[in-house]
Every structure is written in structure tokens, then in C-alpha cells.
Amino acid sequence: MYAYNLCVNGFTVVLVGDPGTSKTLSLQILRDNMCQSEIENFQTRLNKKSIDLKALHVVSFQCTQNSKALRIEERWNQAISHSESKLVKPLLLLDEIGLAEHSKHSPLKVLHHLLENPKISFVGLSNWPLDAAKMNRVIVHQIPNNxxxxxxxxxxxxxxxxxxxxxxxxxxxxxxxxxxxxxxxxxxxxxxxxxxxxxxxxxxxxxxxxxxxxxxxxxxxxxxxxxxxxxxxxxxxxxxxxxxxxxxxxxxxxxxxxxxxxEPLQCVKMNLQDENCRHCMLVCEKPYSWQLLLDHNLLSCEDAVFLFESNFAADRATMTGHDHLHKVINCMEIGKKAVLYKLKSIHECLYDMLNQRYYGNSLGVFLFFFFLSVIPPFSFFLLSENRFCRVAMEDQTRDCTVAKEFKCIVIVFKEDMENSVITYIEQFNRFVLNLFVCLILSLVCCCFLQRPKKHFLDALKSNTFHTLGRCLNPTYKQYQCLKKSLRECHNLCTETELSELFYGFNDDTIPSAISHILLQPKSQLQSDCDDDEDIKQNEKKKLEKLSELFYPLRHPAKIACLAMEIPPRNTNSTSQPFNTFVEYLLSMKKVIIVILLNYSQNKTK
Structure with a gap:
């Protein structure tokens, strides 16, 4: 607050501090107390100290990596135009000025001559220090991170x-x-x-x-x-x-x-239902891990809009970024969920939204959430139920409505997290999604604590977790046993041959298949039974059903190769003739697809 008081008296200040150190909140408190409607009350409190202040008029600009010098200079001139008034004192605010420093347009160079003899107050907010050329022209206040x-x-x-x-x-x-x-x-x-x-x-x-x-x-x-x-x-x-x-x-x-x-999916579910929590970041180990949300009905295609990163030349154009922003804005207005798949290029434009820096109406009453401030948020009376936030589009900003039901889900990969700064990731509730881990964590309470099934169900309120616990012990050893069973069933010598036999086989294929089985109605899986022989029979049926899911994934060329090299176990080879291509066409009399390497060709009778 002391630093902001300096700028009110005509100084230029850059405030540097970690996220959550109340940089923005402090300025908003100053703005609320020194706006034209409140300046008289504030002045009454200052009269005892013989301090005379004008009302504060803030001209703000949201910086991004796409900011340009022309727009910053326009805002500077706009603030100077208000300096002619005897009623207000203008202040130019560059929010997240550190982002503009990384712009390919070098927009902050325009400040070099503007800050030499400034005629207005200036404040820059940044999460990290700027270069020396700018820091030498302003008063720098570094907020300690205690x-x-x-x-x-x-x-x-x-x-x-x-x-x-x-x-x-x-x-x-x-x-x-x-x-x-x-x-x-x-x-x-x-x-x-x-x-x-x-x-x-x-x-x-x-x-x-x-x-x-x-x-x-x-x-x-x-x-x-x-x-x-x-x-x-x-x-x-x-x-x-x-x-x-x-x-x-x-x-x-x-x-x-x-x-x-x-477990992770339960946390994500509650996050999506909670209107007052942070937005959600999903850190995926595989490109398809996020589809767990669809598989478990946490998201639906009718209630969510999915936006994906693309490296095609046409999709990297500026208009594509604008189209993504407009779709997010539409989701904000109607209360849909926006899923951003590796779209970090537009995150800076949505900085206020991702931080949930919302305000109530045109009177400037702000609704700050608890995680933005170093001190508790003040209770403001909102004259309207509508919420708004700024969205930066290139070098301009616009105010957008935000429905209470709106949620944003950001999907990134592990390598993205390793290259991200804490100022970015701290905005979200973060969850790491992995098919195998999600499956194991769903069952660890039952198996590790060795509690009776009834107690486990009462604790987790679920009718599905115990079914897998009856047929599989959720440990890595049992996971390897399943791999071994698939290999033995098809006479494979090594695990690497599994990816040759089954299309797209990877470490998550088996957990995905198990999840599919668990999501089936209980009547289709097994009934409660306590007899050891019945349990063994149910386990065997479970393994058979698991194997059946892999049959359509088998590679025809690999099947033929295995059949010619080694006859399948427990199978009478004489009862498995291989029909010729023509014989197969005559028997099926339908369209088939012949897969040759990476090409497919339709063949009909």
C-alpha cells in the first residue's frame, strides 16, 4: 500500500511479487477508497493530517505476449488526457507487465522515453523482475515471500x-x-x-x-x-x-x-460441481488420459466445449486463436464447461478468467476470491448477480459475462508442467490423471486395509469397486499377471509382442479394459458369493471377459504369423482352417477392410 501511495503522488512504481501477494488486491483497495464516489469520505479521514488528494482515475491495460507498443502508448495518452481535469488524478496501470516483456513485438521499449519525464502516475505489476533498462527508470518494490x-x-x-x-x-x-x-x-x-x-x-x-x-x-x-x-x-x-x-x-x-x-476422479468431480473453487488443471501422462472424464460421465459432449491445439499451418493462424477465444467467451456466458487441450497460447488472454478475477457490475465492485489475496477478501454487496471479467484479445481488452456454472478445464502433459513456472500452475486445482493409478487408488482402501466388503462400500458409497477387488488384487504384481495371461493365451514370447498383436496396446490398455468391465451393471458382472470355489469361477469368468475385449483389437497379419509358427494352446488346429480371401468374401457378402501396413482399401463383392 505504501508503494501505491507513492504513485498517487506522481511517482512511477513497478511492484514485483509472487502470485497471491495481493498486488492486484492492494490496488483495488486503493481504487475503491479514492474513486470519485468515495473520495470525500476518504478525504475526511485524512483532514486530520492535512493531506489533500484528488480522486483517482485508473486507466488499465492487460499485458500479454501479443501486446504491441502502439496500444500501450495509446493508453498512456488516454491517461494524460485526464490530467487536464482538476477533479481527478490519472494513473496508468499495466497489469502483468512481465508478460509483455516476452513479446516478439518488444512493446515495453516505448516506456523508455515515456518514463524519462512522466506527467502521470504509473504502476506496473509483475510476477518477476523486468530488465535493467526499465527497472532503472522506476521505483521497484519487491514483495518478500515470507x-x-x-x-x-x-x-x-x-x-x-x-x-x-x-x-x-x-x-x-x-x-x-x-x-x-x-x-x-x-x-x-x-x-x-x-x-x-x-x-x-x-x-x-x-x-x-x-x-x-x-x-x-x-x-x-x-x-x-x-x-x-x-x-x-x-x-x-x-x-x-x-x-x-x-x-x-x-x-x-x-x-x-x-x-x-x-481418489483423483472423485476430486475432479467435486471440483466441477463447486462454483466457488479454482478452475481445474489435468496433468495427463498420455494424450488420451483426459477421456476418463467422458468414460466416467464427469463431462458430457452436450455440456462441454472441447478446444484442441493443432500444429497445422492454417490452425496456427491468428484467426484460429480468435475463434478459440470467442468459443470460450460463449461458454462463459451460457455456463458451459470449456476444455482447453494444450492451448497455452490463449491462456494469457484469459488471465483474469483463470485467476477468477471477477467484478460485479459497471460500478467497479469487485468480487475477489479467497485465493487471490494475502488478506481475507472483503464482503462487498453486489448490486447484480452477473459477474464479469476482462478478456485480452491481441492488444485490446473486453468485458465478458461469466455465469456461475462456468468451469474451465486445462489439459496439459507432464513435459508441459516441467517447463511451466509456478505463477502459471498455481492458478488451478491440479490433478495428475493416469488410467492405471486411478484404478489402483479406487481400490487401495479395500485391499490395503483388508476391510470387509460391506465396510468398504459404506465408506466409499460405491457398488463397483469391490467387484474388481474380488477378481483382481490391485497391485502391480497382479497387473503383470494379466499381461502374462494375455501372452500365454496367444503364445507370445515377449511383452513387446503385445503391441504387435493388439492395435494401440500400451501400459494403459489393461486398466482401461478393467474400467470398462467395472462400469457394466452389477448383474452382468457377478453376484455376491462367499464360497471359495464360486469366487474362483467368477475370477476365471472375469479374466475371460477381459480377454474377449482384446479379440477385436488383434492384428490380422500377426494372427496369421502366430498360427503358422506355433498352434494356439488348448485349441485343435485342424478345426481352425484359414479361408482364402475369395472364400471369405463369398461367405460374408459384405464390405470388409483389408489393412496393408498403414493403408486401407475397401473391397466389395
Missing amino acids: LDDDLKAIGEAIYKTEEHTNLPKGDIDMLVDVFKELNKQISKQKLPLCKENWLGRRDFYALIRHYMHNQVPRDSFQGVMRNLGGFRDPQFQKCLADALKKGTRKSVTEILTLMSAW
């Missing part, structure tokens, strides 16, 4: 803003201890995806805010798993379990039970 020292004060301040909450005040200290301990442990470990400062301020704000309105930590770890536990690496989960054990003083069994109740 995260550990601030956590308790922040948690208590947020707690005081809520009059009605089920969260005991003592649990604030417990959540602070858990956050600190987890941050401390992962900083010592060299985990994939977990960079330095993997956990940020916004993660803590989201954690506290969640428990203000939901079940307290002693009854549910939903808030912990959604805001802190999205990375399902075993080593990371061990760090999280240790931090929870130390902070909550619960037993290992209790902690694992509460953690297992919130």
Missing part, C-alpha cells in the same frame, strides 16, 4: 471474516502445520513435476476457504486432497500422509482411509 511467517496470520484473518462456520479455530493451526510440513518435505525430495515452491499461497487460501464451508478436517480430507493432494506419485502421497499424521495426530489407518475416499 510464506511460512504469513500463513497463520492469513488463516486467522480469513477465519474472522466468517460469522458462521463449522471450522474450529484450533483447526487453523493444524492446517497451517500440515501445509508447512508438506511444503518442507517435498522441498527436500526430488520428485517429478514438483518444482521448488510447488505449493503456493493460493493453495493455502483455497484449503482454508474450503473448510470454512464444508466438513472439518477430522471428518473429511476432501479439502486436503483437492487442493494439496492432486499429485498421486507414491512418494508425494507418502509425504502428504506423514504431514497429516504429524498435524492431525491420527493413526495411519485413519489417514489412509480418509485419503483413499478422495
